Amino acid sequence: xxxxxxxxxxxxxxxxxxxxxxxxxxxxxxxxxxxxxxxxxxxxxxxxxxxxxxxxxxxxxxxxxxxxxxxxxxxxxxxxxxxxxxxxxxxxxxxxxxxxxxxxxxxxxxxxxxxxxxxxxxxxxxxxxxxxxxxxxx
Numbered sequence: 001x002x003x004x005x006x007x008x009x010x011x012x013x014x015x016x017x018x019x020x021x022x023x024x025x026x027x028x029x030x031x032x033x034x035x036x037x038x039x040x041x042x043x044x045x046x047x048x049x050x051x052x053x054x055x056x057x058x059x060x061x062x063x064x065x066x067x068x069x070x071x072x073x074x075x076x077x078x079x080x081x082x083x084x085x086x087x088x089x090x091x092x093x094x095x096x097x098x099x100x101x102x103x104x105x106x107x108x109x110x111x112x113x114x115x116x117x118x119x120x121x122x123x124x125x126x127x128x129x130x131x132x133x134x135x136x137x138x
Contacts, residue, residue, distance in 0.1 A: 099134035
């Protein structure tokens with residue numbers, strides 16, 4: 001059974017996982033990941049909330065080199081495959097930065113619809129696969 005890189009940030013292994021953020025009861029601001037205080041008004045009146053699974057691509061780039069620590073992947077620089085990274089507007093709720101399943105900039109466009117998915121990021125010495133969230137084009 002795979003394991004999540006950061007199990008506290010999503011509802012995975014639910015069949016249709018959602019990211020978990022926080023919503024301020026005082027001003028309504030939403031943040032991801034969960035914050036103990038509101039980033040807008042500093043209130044401590046925040047509660048966990050699930051975020052929409054679908055959104056639109058606001059901006060993107062390609063990660064063309066092996067990330068440094070604390071990157072959890074097990075590739076070497078020679079094995080590394082570039083991956084897309086995007087800023088995604090989830091409904092009218094919040095913007096989230098995350099991996100994209102597409103790494104070809106010519107196949108990405110402003111306003112493109114994307115959906116949350118989970119992707120493998122590493123395999124441990126014991127064979128256990130580690131997954132993280134990403135957005136795929138739809």
